[in-house]
Amino acid sequence: MSLLECQNLSKSFGTVEALKSTNLHLDKGSPIALIGPNGAGKTTFFSLLCNYIQASSGDIKLLGEPIDSPKIQGRIGSLPQDAQLDRELSIVQQLSFLARLQGFSSAAATQEALRVLGLVDLAESADKKPQQLSHGMNKRVLFAQALIGDPELVLLDEPTAGVDPNNARLIRNIIEQQSHKQTFIISSHNIAELEKLCQRVLYIEQGVLQEHQNHQSDTGSSAVIDIELCQEQAEQLHQQLSRLPSFQRADSRNPRHLLIRYDAKEKGFDRQLLDLLAHSGIEYQQLKKGLSLEDQLFSESNS
Known part of the structure; x- marks a missing residue:
């Protein structure tokens, strides 16, 4: 089944072409790496997929639907690189709130919050506030929110940046475990990590995005x-x-x-x-x- 289709997709900020005209077709399946140097356009591309910003030209379809279609609501999860947690609310309160925004009832939202916390091995920390957790544990909470509602497509922008090796390994393991039912697109500067997780690679440089053809052998x-x-x-x-x-x-x-x-x-x-x-x-x-x-x-x- 089609995961992503881009037709003549581009994005400019003033005179700067952050993403040059792109044609791309990806099907559901194994995790996909998004690789490129700083300033190459990775965050711009993710922001377009999440509909945070509007394209300058072209079209995007996710899961066979236009990017702004209500039919894809709840079917896409994301972890932005600069995502933050509210220091005044407990972890379960925050995730329950996000589940409610996706249409869960109050009781079901709490159960869903506990389910995704269980996936990242943090169910016992549900009633804690972010400042009571380590940086790596907070990163796993943010990863958990991207899994609310079992989305078909999950966009992860630097999911292991700044975390210790143990938490990075836990996050990689979760991606591997969930990949049988969810497709991940993962942006990271850690190429060795992406090589372990991903068989498919998108490479972007100076706004030019293309699918990399693997030729290892x-x-x-x-x-x-x-x-x-x-x-x-x-x-x-x-x-x-x-x-x-x-x-x-x-x-x-x-x-x-x-x-x-x-x-x-x-x-x-x-x-x-x-x-x-x-x-x-x-x-x-x-x-x-x-x-x-x-x-x-x-x-x-x-x-």
Whole structure:
């Protein structure tokens, strides 16, 4: 089923084109990453999807309906990056109020508030006020409000920004658990985190938004192995790689890392590499086939 359709969508602020003319079609399914540098237009795009601001031109459809259609009320949840909680009200009071705005009765709103707090493992904190909770716990409360009413589409703008690793892991786990029934679009500067969660990627830079085509396994005639070594032996390994007949070249970010390219037709290169490591006494910490999402998006050496 259609999740999102944009036709010639653009947004300008004065003479600045925050989002240039965009055509996009996405279906429901696995989480979608929204990636781009600061000022690229990510927040503008989210604000258009939430109908917080009006487009300068073009049309948006969400779940097959126009952005301003009453038929999508309650079917979309969002977590803005700068969302705040009211310090004077308890957590359950605030979430119950938001549920009432979606049409829940008073009793049902309280039950819904407790349900989403349970999803983020904060049911026992329902009667506390925000100042009694840690920053990470408050972030989980804000995430919970985006899940009120079981929306089909959930927009998350920097959901783990500024939180400790444990709370970030909890939020990632919840996204994974809920993804069987909800589609998430997640904006974050943490590309490694997005790579764990998302198979689909939108990339935006200087207002140009496009769907990134994932090509982890190979780059044309070359296949790639990304290896992180236990010690600073990248140069030593690089010197020995020429022994392998299908080796093409290797690039390094630091003395413990190599991005190795080899002939994509060679199916046994990974086994040859492991044998070379063993015979050379070089230990590796991590070895994976294919380019990381960061390298796909930003490496000038992609070919």
